[in-house]
Amino acid sequence: MNRMEDSDASVVTQVLAGDRDAYRILVERHSRAIFRLAFRMTGNEQDAEDVVQETLLRAYRRLNRFESRSTFSTWLYRIAVNCSVDFSRKRRHEDDRQVACEREADDPVLSVPSTDPSAERLMMSAEVREKVEATMNTLSEKERAAFVLRHFEGQSIEEIARALGVKANAAKNNIFRAVQKLRRALEPVVG
Amino acid sequence: MNHLSEEQLILFHYDEAEERGGLEGHLASCSLCRSRLEDLERDLELFRSSPVPERPEDYGQRVWMRLRPRLMEPPGSAWTWLFSPPRWVPAAALALLIVGAFLAGRFVGPGNPAPAPIPPQARERILLMAVGRHLERSQMVLVELANTESKGPVDISAERNIARDLVDENRLYRQTEARAGEAGVADVLDDLERVLIEIANGPSKISSTQLDEIQRRIEAKGIIFKIRVIGSQVQAREKSVARQSSGGTT
Numbered sequence: 001m002n003r004m005e006d007s008d009a010s011v012v013t014q015v016l017a018g019d020r021d022a023y024r025i026l027v028e029r030h031s032r033a034i035f036r037l038a039f040r041m042t043g044n045e046q047d048a049e050d051v052v053q054e055t056l057l058r059a060y061r062r063l064n065r066f067e068s069r070s071t072f073s074t075w076l077y078r079i080a081v082n083c084s085v086d087f088s089r090k091r092r093h094e095d096d097r098q099v100a101c102e103r104e105a106d107d108p109v110l111s112v113p114s115t116d117p118s119a120e121r122l123m124m125s126a127e128v129r130e131k132v133e134a135t136m137n138t139l140s141e142k143e144r145a146a147f148v149l150r151h152f153e154g155q156s157i158e159e160i161a162r163a164l165g166v167k168a169n170a171a172k173n174n175i176f177r178a179v180q181k182l183r184r185a186l187e188p189v190v191g
Numbered sequence: 192m193n194h195l196s197e198e199q200l201i202l203f204h205y206d207e208a209e210e211r212g213g214l215e216g217h218l219a220s221c222s223l224c225r226s227r228l229e230d231l232e233r234d235l236e237l238f239r240s241s242p243v244p245e246r247p248e249d250y251g252q253r254v255w256m257r258l259r260p261r262l263m264e265p266p267g268s269a270w271t272w273l274f275s276p277p278r279w280v281p282a283a284a285l286a287l288l289i290v291g292a293f294l295a296g297r298f299v300g301p302g303n304p305a306p307a308p309i310p311p312q313a314r315e316r317i318l319l320m321a322v323g324r325h326l327e328r329s330q331m332v333l334v335e336l337a338n339t340e341s342k343g344p345v346d347i348s349a350e351r352n353i354a355r356d357l358v359d360e361n362r363l364y365r366q367t368e369a370r371a372g373e374a375g376v377a378d379v380l381d382d383l384e385r386v387l388i389e390i391a392n393g394p395s396k397i398s399s400t401q402l403d404e405i406q407r408r409i410e411a412k413g414i415i416f417k418i419r420v421i422g423s424q425v426q427a428r429e430k431s432v433a434r435q436s437s438g439g440t441t
Contacts, residue, residue, distance in 0.1 A: 029251065175205070
């Protein structure tokens, strides 16, 4: 059987049975998605890279706690959200001036390779883009996580609730608050 | 039917509305709500179009190459990394420094010259670093327990062992902070100590009901949040002391 066709759950079983290298399948399968989520959560490329490493390491070490009643990716997202929150907090503690300089030099929005730039991307003015980034930073950790998981990752309310360790209604409310805050902040820019 | 609320529109947009048919019917007949939905979708599209840096095709392989050397322990050895040398060397060095200074002061004989005392700022910084590290480790234990999901029995022996270590440390730091007049930090350490004692004195294998109970207590006390807050404060204090020290020596 081709290993790449194995389900996540069966790969987990192989790893737990002692086949450490089987974990590679899960790493290769999920790294990009974790990076996307981590970048949306932290807003920082280097932090997102670190979150990818830390998430996969934590997941490996807790693999015996994974229960197949949730999907592996949902479980992994939950770990990634927690790691992202930790990294964001550490980032906030750093010297403000130093962070500002780094961001200016390595603006994640401006440094994106635009091999296939969408019309929306081109139309997005610098002012709106700046506002979007700044507004994302004003959301609480749960609001940001809930919004990122729903809006960018397309996860259901139920999956988000599991990832955040809250009830479905709380997940819903976090999404409402996030969308409302983001819209209010954009009002002066988009009219 | 009344006009749709913003919350209903958000749920409709994300395809999460329970009464979707009813909302669709209203939207078909209400130009105001249709227009509000279009505004919402336009706003949200602005966020969707903020890009994420691309990763190369072989990104997963690269991640694996970096990660593999770190997978030395079999899965499930969740806590070995807390005790790995790189993390413990600074703490051990600090402990040696404190103990060394204490012994030097205690055993200086009349014929021996007294060693130079540790400046107060350096002492404070050492304490703050140690407290910061203690809070970080405590937080990891609690987060691990708070995030564990289980329907059956759970083995928490690793967390219990660490909690046992942390209880004594915690008591020492709590008393030191209280003596230093840092009542806020001392109070949080007091809350933390109760939770740690409960984990340390509990069984190593617990039922899902017992796990729920621990999680409920952790959540009810808001202990993880408090630890993060005072962790930040301790870190800020430590940086401030470091700046003062370096300012004083230049």
